[in-house]
Amino acid sequence: MECKPGDLVEVKTEDENIIGILMPRPEILDPNILVIKLDNGYNIGIDKSKIKSITLKEPYERHETHKRQLKHNPSLPNVTIISTGGTISSKLDYRTGGVYADYTAEDFVEMLPELENIANLKAKSIMHIMSEDMCYEHWKAIAEAAAEELNNGADGVIITQGTDTLHFSTAAVSFFLPNLSKPVVFTAAQRSIDRGSTDAFMNLICAVHAAAKSGIAEVMTCMHASMDDESCVLIRGTKVRKMHTSRRDAFRAINDIPIAKVHKNGKIEYLHKNFRPKTNEIVESDTKFEEKVALITVYPGMDPEIIDFYLDKGYKGIVLAATALGHVPVNGKHSLLDKLERARQMEIPVVIATQTLYGRVNPHVYTNLRKLSVGRGCIFVEDMLPETAYLKLGFVLGHEKGIEAAKKMMLQNLHGEMTERSEANEL
Amino acid sequence: MSFDYEAIGLKCGIEIHQQLDTSKLFCNCPSIVSEGKPDFMVERELRAVAGETGRKDVAALHEEMKQKHFIYEVFNESACLIDLDEEPPRNMNEDSLEIVLKVASVLDAKIVDEIQVMRKTVIDGSNTTGFQRTALVARNGKIETSKGKVNIPTISIEEESARIISQDADSVRYGLDRLGIPLIEIGTAAEIKDPEHCKETAEKLGMILRSVGGVKRGLGTIRQDINISIRKGARIELKGAQDLKLIPKYVEFECLRQINLLGIKDELKGASIIEEKTDVTKLLETSSSKVIQKALSSNGVVLALKLPGFKGFIGKEIQPGRRLGTEFSDYAKVRAGVHGLFHSDELPNYGITQEETDLMHNSLGLSLNDAFILVADSEDKASRALDAVIERARLCFIEIPKEVRKANDDGTSSYMRPLPGAARLYPETDVLPIKANLKEKFEIEMIDEKAKRFADSYKISFDLASMIAKGNFDFDGLVKKFAEVNPAFIAGFLVSIPKDLKRRHNVDVDSLKFADEVLGKLNNQDIPKQAIPEILLELASGKNIDYSKYGVDTSQAEMIVEEVVSKNKGASFQALMGIAMKELRGKLDGKKVAELVMKFMA
Structure with a gap:
């Protein structure tokens, strides 16, 4: 009988019987190894040539997880989180041994319940893509989705995506939203969201504060200001660049200073006044673009x-x-x-x-x-x-x-x- | 006090954690301790995240509930961006893995075909990532003991956690120097039969580790965790037992604790918990209790919890000097960081008077058989503390909770956190799995066997032989290389002379470093052995040595002795020796001087 990843199986080899859960094997690794999760939680790789038989002990049943409904509080601002993929919305991928995009905005709220006290959150997942694969069509989709949300009651928009090309997206969307009247805040994670130390937690909290309450009608990034989990900086989308492969504070204002600092308690500290103030104007997207x-x-x-x-x-x-x-x-x-x-x-x-x-x-x-x-x-x-x-x-x-x-x-x-x-x- | 351990159903196993003496496991930082003022500090927070199975781990949730933040002290010499969770890990250090493979081989364990690195969720801040990297390297080993075979189901390699420097109610300060140092973890099956047997097993495993080599030495570099349960009790992981001598006590006292808790459970039938917190701040406003006054002076409150029928039980001793109330207070301390917790069984005391105690009883509407708990702190903390007490008190009726407990220096233990569930491990996808194996079975000579062989074959004292065997010397090689030198002297050169120099001059001399130079000269009889301590002192101070001042050539020596003999005609051999040695001490071996004196006397 064919056993699937997740099944409880018994593997008989030349010298022992191993009971455990059959794990998926990343495709790019040696296909002659079978990975089993033992009941002590450890995974071990077994050389398939030594295996005499594999029998199914108990098939895996996937438990549906219930996503909770986001509540509406009329006294709070409205913020839409548009997710596109990337580390900030990644889970483990057993196909490549890496991480894959699977989180949606509801998951963020599930993970950070306090977000609900800052703003009424709406979730919109418009693509699942790693940032290195992004190009014009994605930037266009992001700009159009942001404009649509802002014209339909959102006081600010958050865009989550992978960090690598974040500064390309922010520059593109800056040009694509010429008469922007509300905050469009890009945020991301340098550490995957499946670990307790992920920077996504504070980045998201600060991004929601910035989108909900800041008076800055600009496209900007909201990422760690330093290696501390203390505050984020809002950097103009055309002046930001990823300057480190992996640090939390990789995003820097180049030839510029950040517009504001957002403390994790929600305090927004403006560093200069050189930004467009928030208004109630309709936001139009202009995505005419020469790809060549x-x-x-x-x-x-x-x-x-x-x-x-x-x-x-x-x-x-x-x-x-x-x-x-x-x-x-x-x-x-x-x-x-x-x-x-x-x-x-x-x-x-x-x-x-x-x-x-x-x-x-x-x-x-x-x-x-x-x-x-x-x-x-x-x-x-x-x-x-x-x-x-x-x-x-x-x-x-x-x-x-x-x-x-x-x-x-x-x-x-x-x-x-x-x-x-x-x-x-x-x- | 002692139990019939078979009758009470003792199940006991140990886990040995030994630091390896290589670079860190997933980065190239050296494994050193840094002291002084850190280069910089980083402040972080951790949250519980859902594991592979979609559930948050119970231990992780527990840590999250404490709402602490973490400060990491960083020395550039001993920590890098990988330790700071700012850069992905490198692949596993091969030197450390080889040491673990050798230990696995000695323990007759089967090395897994492909090693998978895992992440073990830990969010007490001791790992910047929120997890510890660990990998199962070998399975199904065993060791022989005086009470039979003890199986070793798992041998793993893992990262050491960061070192706690200080902590208060809101934060923990860690040093990153220790984070990432490789550890070998050896876990035995729960086949240890009694407290002494536990000690013996730990000793044996320690001996094997030292015999294989490549392990760090000194305080804190080896730790034992002991898993203990008795029938109808619960599995307890006792963390951080460092002193081997205390091991039997830890096992015995844990059995005692579980027996007493089971006793309380049986007797507690009529008791109950009223799960509401009563604010009694007003009633105790004028109390002379320092704890209460301190809490009130910073706008705190005093909250009370009613425990009908608990009278006498909270004050019942369950380990020497520790009561059920101590367990309650541990929970409150760990969960909410409060220190001021009183229970009615210990009152009046700590500045709370009999009148105040009676007042509590009356105003809480409690009878004489009832008990209460008081906590004084900020409202939030006091409330969280009582939540923790309620949780622990509830379990008194049901079961002994599975816990990780801290091994105290007196053989008792304190609550640290709930025992983690299986949801704790998920794959570390940032590093590749490893196919590793030793080319051939690794054989070692145990330190005790080696000492015996040195003593027998080189005719040196067993004490000296043991010291040599424990040290990291190629003693056989040195003896062979410097065949003209007495092996006992070589042994002394390696261990006793440096010890003596340390004692007399407070200088650390690594004599092994100078063995080739100094023993070589001795072997060629260029220098007398009496001069060696002085030579080592000079070498240790980094001086260039003029060896000629320590040796005389034979013709010079002959002239000196001839002169001594001719000037003191008729003097006895002893007298002549005395005068000649005055001239030649430190320059020529006494035996040689005697030969010359005899020659010229004749």
Whole structure:
């Protein structure tokens, strides 16, 4: 009889009988091992070649868990949690040995009952996707779902997703919600939600406070301010970047300071006033976007033909994450100048942002920079992050055609993606 | 006091936890103790989460109820982002695993085909993650004891928890230096027959661990947990027994506790619990009890719980110096962090007068057979404390609760938390499973056998041989290499001389480090052995040594002795020896001097 994961089985090997629960085996691991959970809770792997027989002792019955209904309290603000997947909504996945997305907003409330005292929560799961797999269609769906919720009674919206590309999503959604009038708060988890130490708990609590009570009508992230479970920071969606592979406080405001700090007790501490205030305006989404935009990292020894590759594939815009002030190779066999000239001839805008992330590009300070700006018409985008520039260029080319029109819009500050002055903030 | 352990149905097994002397188990931090001012601190909270089965673990829920937050002291030298739960773990340290495989082999256990790392839910803050990583490495081993075979169903490898530095009602402060140090855990079957047998088994296992080597030594590096139950009783996990001598006492006192609790259960028939809390703050406002005054001065309250029919039972001793009331108070302490708990069986006392006690009885409407509990603290804490007491008191009628208890230094134990259920373990998906095995069966010579062999074959005292055997020396190799040197002297060089230098000069000398250099010179008779302590002292201070000052060549020595003999014609051999040794002490072996004196006398 075929035994399924979860069944209680007896495994007879050459020298012993082992009774335990048959566990699923991740597909990418050695298929010749059978994993059994012993009654002491430990799992052990048994070499299948030593197994003489496996008999079913008791089939597994899945217990349906009842999700509790979220209550409505008219005196509290309304917040919708839109979940998209990622570590914050992940459970163990026995197929890959990793984690998979399975949590919904009701699960968050189940886990954090105090959320119900902050706001009336509504749950909306619009996709189950890991953030590395996200692209335009997902950002579009998020922006549209957020607008719909805000126009239907939500005082604020929370979006949960994986952390890796969170800053791409926040930048995209910033551009897609041009006349935003209420908080759109992205939150996530760096530690999976199946462990007692997950950062998701405080991130979510602070995000609900921010969405329910803050007067900030911006797209922003709400993640740990430090390694302590003390407070989160709200960072503008166009100025935020994941700066560490794994720390809780990986998300940093680059060339900017956070808009506010949210303490876990709900206190919101505003750090400056440079944000749009909350109003009751209708929120419209504008998701016209050119997907054929490339983000290319510049490095010494790079092959200039990478530019040809994109031009030949019909790309409509290129962002170069250039070195420091905006340099790319301009002499010798790695020079990009001919390729950039070709792009200009084709009316393909080339945008220069910096791979140092911190600091501002400058189109004029060195001759080699002038070769790009004056000589090839490249668009230097101040202190805009390369990822933000990539999404902005997609958005701009969804609305404008040609280098000049693109340049004009790229250099127009739409959602705080550039600053006027370089303040000496901490790195 | 002693029991017929078979008759009371003792079931007893032990778990030995021994730290391994390698880097940490899932990161590359060294396993060292850090002291002084930490480089920085991190503050965290933990929550109970549902396990694989979708249920929250009872022990985890219990910790969550305490609502504590945790402060971690971090020294960069001994903890990294992995210890801080800020970076995923590395794969398991291979050196530590090899030590465990060797122990498994000595215990004749079967190594599992593929080791699966698990997460054991622990949310008392002692693990930053909220779980402890652990893996079952081998199964079905055994050891022989004087009372027969004891089976060893499990041998695991796991992470050590963080070290508690201090705690108060709201927070616990931990040091991360200890977190992640590899531990081998050896669990015996519940086949231990009596308290002495428990000690013997623990001793045997300790000896095996030290004989295999690669284990840490010193206080706190080995701990025994003892599992004890008696018929109709309950399984208790007694945590952290460090002193082997106390082990028999722990077993005996736990049997006593369970017998007494079963006795109370039988006699308690008419009693009951009134599950409401009465605020008696007003009545005790003027009490001279310090605990009450302290609580009231910070806006606290005094809450009372009525326990009809409990009179005499709460004050009943269940272990030396511990009463049923102590159990109640443990629950209140652990669950709510309160310290001021009184029960009527101990009153009047602690500043509460007879009048106040009577007043309590009257105003609570209790009769003489009834008892009550008072808790003084903030309203929230006092209320949570009484909830805990209610929970424990209820169980008095039903069963002995399954608990994890702390082994106290006097052989008794205190309540720590409920015994965790099976929902505690789920797969650690951040690391790969491991196929591991030793190439061949690992054989070792036990320390006691080794000591006997050294004593017999090298003709050294058994004491000295034991010290050598316990140390981490290749004594056989050294004896062979320095064949001209008496083995007893080599043994002394390794253990007695350093001890002596420590005592006389308070200098730590690792003589093994200098064995090749110093014993080599001795072996070639370049230096006299009398000079060795001084040479070691110099070496330990890091000096470059001019060995020529310690040795004389034979022609020089001959000249000196010849002169002594010729200047003191007619003197006795003893007298000449005395004068010659004055000149040559520390430079030439006495035996050699004697030979020369004889030569020139003739």
